[in-house]
Amino acid sequence: MIPQHLTLTQYQGRRVHVGISGSIAAYKAIDVCRALQATGIETSAVLTAAGARFITKWSLEALGVDPVQTSMFSRENSIFAHLEPGQNASLMLILPATANTMAKLAAGIADNMLTCQALAFPGPLLIVPAMNPNLWFSPATEENVVRLSRRENVRVMQPESGEMACGDLGRGKLPPLLDIYFQALKSLSKQDLSGLKILISLGPTREFFDPVRFWSNPSSGMMGAALALTAWIRGAKVRCVCGPTDVWLPGSVERQDVISAREMYESCLDCWPDFDIGCFCAAVSDFRPKTAMTQKFKKASASGLSVEFDSNPDILKALGENKRAGQRLVGFAAESEPDLLVLAKEKLDKKNLDLICANKINEPGTGFTQPTNSMLLLNKKGESRQLPLMSKADIGWQIWDWTLKT
Numbered sequence: 001m002i003p004q005h006l007t008l009t010q011y012q013g014r015r016v017h018v019g020i021s022g023s024i025a026a027y028k029a030i031d032v033c034r035a036l037q038a039t040g041i042e043t044s045a046v047l048t049a050a051g052a053r054f055i056t057k058w059s060l061e062a063l064g065v066d067p068v069q070t071s072m073f074s075r076e077n078s079i080f081a082h083l084e085p086g087q088n089a090s091l092m093l094i095l096p097a098t099a100n101t102m103a104k105l106a107a108g109i110a111d112n113m114l115t116c117q118a119l120a121f122p123g124p125l126l127i128v129p130a131m132n133p134n135l136w137f138s139p140a141t142e143e144n145v146v147r148l149s150r151r152e153n154v155r156v157m158q159p160e161s162g163e164m165a166c167g168d169l170g171r172g173k174l175p176p177l178l179d180i181y182f183q184a185l186k187s188l189s190k191q192d193l194s195g196l197k198i199l200i201s202l203g204p205t206r207e208f209f210d211p212v213r214f215w216s217n218p219s220s221g222m223m224g225a226a227l228a229l230t231a232w233i234r235g236a237k238v239r240c241v242c243g244p245t246d247v248w249l250p251g252s253v254e255r256q257d258v259i260s261a262r263e264m265y266e267s268c269l270d271c272w273p274d275f276d277i278g279c280f281c282a283a284v285s286d287f288r289p290k291t292a293m294t295q296k297f298k299k300a301s302a303s304g305l306s307v308e309f310d311s312n313p314d315i316l317k318a319l320g321e322n323k324r325a326g327q328r329l330v331g332f333a334a335e336s337e338p339d340l341l342v343l344a345k346e347k348l349d350k351k352n353l354d355l356i357c358a359n360k361i362n363e364p365g366t367g368f369t370q371p372t373n374s375m376l377l378l379n380k381k382g383e384s385r386q387l388p389l390m391s392k393a394d395i396g397w398q399i400w401d402w403t404l405k406t
């Protein structure tokens with residue numbers, strides 16, 4: 001359900017309380033609960049009367065959501081159940097949130113278990129609306145969204161555009177599972193990268209020698225996407241310069257797609273002065289064919305094929321030479337030879353880096369195309385740490401810890 005390279009382990013033992021109101025999208029709450037549980041997060045839920053018409057208490061309980069509450073005055077609840085999430089949960093997630101439930105939340109009306117618990121909840125409240133576009137764009141709902149969004153502990157996600165259950169087209173659909181899930185993790189996370197602008201390069205580059213053939217490498221972009229995700233989760237404003245890759249990135253991450261090393265060079269150099277941290281994970285082709293043919297090279301003449309190469313610019317080195325006081329630069333080293341520390345140190349010094357992350361590309365589970373990695377971190381103070389095999393997102397998390405302390 002959640003791509004393996006984006007799995008994070010630091011949320012184990014936390015609890016999310018899910019409030020489900022009456023919309024056809026209610027069944028999607030089940031997938032979100034399961035994704036949270038797979039991360040080690042405990043889930044509990046409260047259904048409004050309308051929510052309970054779309055999914056049942058039994059489905060949620062069968063999937064390990066515990067407890068599932070449906071009414072304020074049920075004998076099954078403890079006498080103070082209307083206040084309990086505040087003591088037990090780190091996040092209250094209202095999904096789907098109908099126009100009616102949002103209106104009650106905005107006005108502080110506590111006439112059912114969900115809205116009463118939300119009113120009493122002192123922690124972060126993440127509201128995920130789903131409704132017909134006519135309801136979403138009604139002046140009353142718009143006013144309620146503005147009112148709710150002004151509260152420090154409340155975040156209202158934007159619904160998606162598309163075809164509604166009734167066949168209408170417009171905005172009002174529940175956002176995709178990944179967006180909701182990671183927004184929930186963000187609400188549970190320290191925002192220690194808040195206020196920082198981070199530039200990340202990722203993926204391979206392609207150097208064409210005719211219109212259909214190119215020189216490249218197997219980088220999938222997973223490591224860079226994991227870095228972008230974890231930086232965004234921890235509050236950074238993130239821009240990614242991506243070589244050709246279709247990896248998932250959070251919607252709020254700014255993305256620029258490029259093809260060749262020279263395009264990546266221009267894009268990164270252009271915006272580098274605006275950023276606080278640069279993290280360069282892209283597997284940039286060091287060479288490019290000297291001449292790119294305009295017509296497809298014919299197989300018949302293949303016996304005479306020879307390709308000459310020119311060197312591409314070293315993006316990281318150029319940024320290191322243009323680093324101003326206060327900027328931090330993180331580089332990568334992809335190595336196949338045994339002496340990782342020595343090779344990493346050479347690159348750290350040569351490219352004027354603050355931190356280098358060195359990985360082996362020829363060991364099981366590490367390097368290119370794998371959802372996991374193991375990484376040697378070495379900073380300019382000479383401190384180093386070997387991270388064992390773990391998901392690329394967990395590695396990304398540690399890289400940001402190290403970047404902050406470097």
Ligand code: PMT
Pocket residue numbers: 201203218219220221222223224261280281282283284285286312313314315316317330331332333334335347359361367368369370
């Ligand atoms: O994308 P994945 O499939 O998840 O794989 C992840 C990864 C193996 C690509 C990643 O973990 C990694 O190691 N990235 C760096 C790959 C690389 O090009 O390493 P290098 O040792 O050749 O280059 C050293 C550093 O210089 C890198 O930060 C690189 O981005 C940078 N560089 C290299 C050449 C060049 N012309 N310009 C550069 O900026």
